[in-house]
Structure formats: C-alpha cells, structure tokens
Amino acid sequence: MTFLRSLLRRSHARNSLLCAGLDPEPAKLPHAVVSGSDAVFEFCRAIVDATADVVCAFKPQIAHFAALGAEDALRRLIAHIHTRHPGVPVILDAKRGDIGSTASHYASEAFDRYGADAATVNPYLGRDSVQPFLDRADRGVVILCRTSNPGSGEFQDLLVDGRPLYQHVAQRVAADWNGNGNCMLVVGATWPKELAQVRALVGTMPFLVPGIGAQGGDVEAVVRNGATPDGGGLVISSSRAILYAGSGRDFADAARAAAIEQRDAINRWR
C-alpha cells in the first residue's frame, strides 16, 4: 500500500489527524526511568507504544538521533513501529535537498536504510534534487512550503512575479511534481493565513502541519484554514508537547494523555 493510502486509512480508523514527533533530547529524558547506552531508543519506544492508537503517523526527526550517534536507535525504532504497530506510517523528518546524484543517496538512506514511509525534503534546489524521492511512488515526499519558524518569511515570502515564493512552491508541486500522487506540503501551524492560501491553491493535497504545542500554533485556526471539505487533508504534528508532557516514572502515560488531548482538540473543529 502507498504511503498516502496507509496514512488516510490510519487517520480514518483512529479518527485522528495527530502525528507524534519523535525528537529525543538527552537533557529532557526521564533519567530515573530510562538510562544507559540505549536510553534514547527505550524512551522513544515507550512513547510510541503509549500513543500509537491515538495518532495517524509518527515523525522521527533525524538530527535528534544523528547528533547523538544514535542512528541505529532510529533504525530500530522505525522497525519497531512497523512490527508492533503495523499500519502507522513513519515520516522521517530529514529535510534533504542536494544535487540529484547525491539526493539519490539521501532517498536510499531514508527509505532503504531507515525504512521510512515518507521523508521531508527541501525544494530549494529544484525538481531534479527531489526527483529520486518522487520516483519512489509507494513512499511519501513531504515538501517544505511555508515553514513554521519565525524567520520563514525571509525567503519564502519574497515576491516572484507578484506572488510569494511559497505559493510558487505549492503550485509547482501540485501541478508538476505530483505525477505519482505521492506529495504532501509542509505548512506551519503558526501561519494560518498562509495555510488558507496554500489550501486554495492545491485542492485536496495533504499537508504536514508542525507548530502546535511548543511553538504555539492555534489548533482551531489550523483546522478552519487548512482542512479539506471532508475535515481531513491534515497531519498535525507535535513533538515536545507530547514527549516531555511528564518527566517522572509516568512519562509515557503523560505523553498519552497529552496526545489524546491534542487529538480531541483537533477533532473539535473538524
């Protein structure tokens, strides 16, 4: 089954648009419970097992593992999700972008080494840099469009032929890059007006929407401005607000409670 089909199926089955981001930070781990050389894996596995039935996807962030030399923990974590929670797709947040010959190695890293179902990519280098990802028709390609960070407008809002650059990205992806029907766009929860503008440009293409929780994005505005007419089309991602909801022995229960709260807050506006 393709990534987008399994995402849709999972989202319907669990009535959830929530994605749990997996961004382990050593200083924030509950050391009384998880410690030792495999603490990152054990922490993330506990979060995954506590939230899998609440979410439509997981999104591990590669730098949070690579900076710690924990690439093998990432590989095992994705394998664990696939084995223990089949049907929950994994989006590897890697934000890759390079010339085509190198990009093919990045695609292989994401999809073959780590076994991810989808990966985030940066469109700045143009279509040939994303092509090795687009060619993997069964996998998802999640393309940065209007990112959640405060400085996102510095380049993404620059007017080109009278329209902001991020709108060109949205239109180009929808019209030209999505031949295999495997594209999504990243639009930050912190920019509801832009979310509505991108939705108006691309029809029902699904969006990955990070920026609720720790970054303060407004859930109601996200759903009102970003959802498709059937109340879907969104994968709303939250990392720190779920991962670090608790810091004691009950950290996994606290993460589950936070995820349920966020899922329900999203569903209230659908």
Ligand SMILES: O=C(O)c1cc(=O)[nH]c(=O)n1[C@@H]1O[C@H](COP(=O)(O)O)[C@@H](O)[C@H]1O
């Ligand atoms: O591609 C992403 O996932 C992403 C895009 C974006 O525009 N903003 C954004 O915050 N992210 C990622 O989403 C996660 C947000 O984490 P929290 O702010 O803790 O929920 C981080 O891993 C970011 O790298």
